[in-house]
Structure formats: C-alpha cells, structure tokens
Amino acid sequence: MHLDPLAIITAFGLIFLAELPDKTMFASLAMGTRMRPLYVWFGTSTAFIVHVAIAVGAGSLLGLLPGWIVKLVSAALFGFGAFMLLRAGGDDEDGEDGAGKTVKGFWPVFSTAFMAVFISEWGDLTQITTANLAATNGTWSTAIGSAAALMSVSALALIAGRFIAKRVPLKTVQRVGGVCMAGLAVWSLVEAFTG
Numbered sequence: 387m388h389l390d391p392l393a394i395i396t397a398f399g400l401i402f403l404a405e406l407p408d409k410t411m412f413a414s415l416a417m418g419t420r421m422r423p424l425y426v427w428f429g430t431s432t433a434f435i436v437h438v439a440i441a442v443g444a445g446s447l448l449g450l451l452p453g454w455i456v457k458l459v460s461a462a463l464f465g466f467g468a469f470m471l472l473r474a475g476g477d478d479e480d481g482e483d484g485a486g487k488t489v490k491g492f493w494p495v496f497s498t499a500f501m502a503v504f505i506s507e508w509g510d511l512t513q514i515t516t517a518n519l520a521a522t523n524g525t526w527s528t529a530i531g532s533a534a535a536l537m538s539v540s541a542l543a544l545i546a547g548r549f550i551a552k553r554v555p556l557k558t559v560q561r562v563g564g565v566c567m568a569g570l571a572v573w574s575l576v577e578a579f580t581g
Contacts, residue, residue, distance in 0.1 A: 388527075389527050390524055396523060397519050397527065397530070399531075399535075399566070400515055400519070401512050401535035401536060404511050404567075405512050405536055407557075410507060410510075413502050414426060414499075414540045415543045417495075417498070421499070422492075423544040425499070426495060426540075426544060427541055428492075428499070429496040430500070430540040431536075433501075433503035433507065436504065437503075437508075437516075438516055438529050439529070441513045441514075441516035442516060442517070442525050445517035445518060445528065448517065448518075456522060458575070460521065460522050460570075461572075461578060463514055463517075465568070465571040466514070468564045468567035468568035468571055469564075472568075512536065515532075515567075516528060516529075
C-alpha cells in the first residue's frame with residue numbers, strides 16, 4: 387500500500403470544497419438540531435465511508451484502462467463537476483427538512499443519519515470525483531483524503547454550520563470548487579494529449 391501525501395491533500399481539498407455547498411451538509415445541520423449531533427456524525431460518516439469504498443472500487447476498475455483514456459474520462463468528469471458547481475451558483479437548499487419529530491437513542495439516530503446520506507449521495511458529484519481521483523491518483527490515498535473530507539464537512543455542519551451559513555457565502559465556495567475542477571479538467575486534457 388503506497389500513500390501519496392499530495393494525492394491525499396488533493397482528494398481532501400476537492401471533495402471538501404465540492405461537499406460544502408451540498409444538500410448533505412444542510413441535512414446534517416438539520417438532523418443535528420433535532421438529534422444528538424455525535425450520533426448523527428457517526429451515521430453520516432459511516433455512510434460516507436461506504437460511498438468512498440464504492441467510488442474507489444469503480445475508480446480502480448477505470449484505472450485498468452489505457453492511460454490516455456483514463457485522462458480523457460478524468461477531464462470529462464472534472465469538466466462536468468466544474469459545470470455543475472459553477473451552474474449551481476446560488477441555488478442552495480437551506481431549508482432542507484425543517485419539520486419533523488425528534489429521534490432519540492443511538493441506533494435510531496445512527497440509522498436515520500446513515501440512510502439519509504447513503505440514499506442522497508448516490509451518483510453525487512463527490513462520489514464521481516472520488517472515482518475519478520482513484521483512477522488517476524491511487525486508491526488508498528484517494529480513499530483517505532475523500533473520507534476525511536466528507537467526515538470533516540459533516541462535523542463542520544454539526545458543530546459550526548450556522549456560523550458558516552451566515553458568514554461565508556456558499557456561492558463563493560461553489561465558484562472556488564468549480565474553478566479548481568475546471569483547472570483539473572484542463573490539466574487532464576493536456577496530459578492526455580502530451581503524455
């Protein structure tokens with residue numbers, strides 16, 4: 387098992403920026419206001435780890451293809467991610483799940499949080515990006531960076547979500563993430579045709 391610190395940091399940074407303005411952050415915030423935050427975090431983190439494992443597995447299969455094909459697919463996926471983030475610009479869903487009854491106890495809260503994230507993250511931008519990074523940057527490094535980023539965003543939403551929503555415009559976060567992904571799309575295209 388080879389770990390590349392730069393690949394871990396790259397995966398962390400991209401996934402963190404892509405997940406910040408995501409509906410899952412707001413769902414975590416909403417669940418944290420009605421349920422015990424630590425239990426919610428265990429549930430969301432477990433769901434994220436399962437999704438990272440699935441995405442990394444898909445990326446590993448993609449990595450078996452010839453290098454230039456992988457780079458073209460990577461460029462397309464990064465381009466798609468940049469388009470989605472830049473297009474979404476301000477269509478945030480702050481009011482996600484505002485009403486509902488309080489859920490108590492570890493297992494009910496854990497399973498509610500797990501299922502909410504597990505279902506909502508299928509085919510999500512962060513899952514696609516994780517698969518893409520695993521194909522080009524290595525399986526374990528991508529898995530560690532992606533899982534850490536997703537778990538961090540969930541913790542951030544539960545601990546300081548309201549502060550962030552008031553102080554940092556999510557539109558700005560989306561734009562920064564979109565520009566980063568657009569840059570990676572261009573980089574992947576250049577590598578496909580020059581490498």
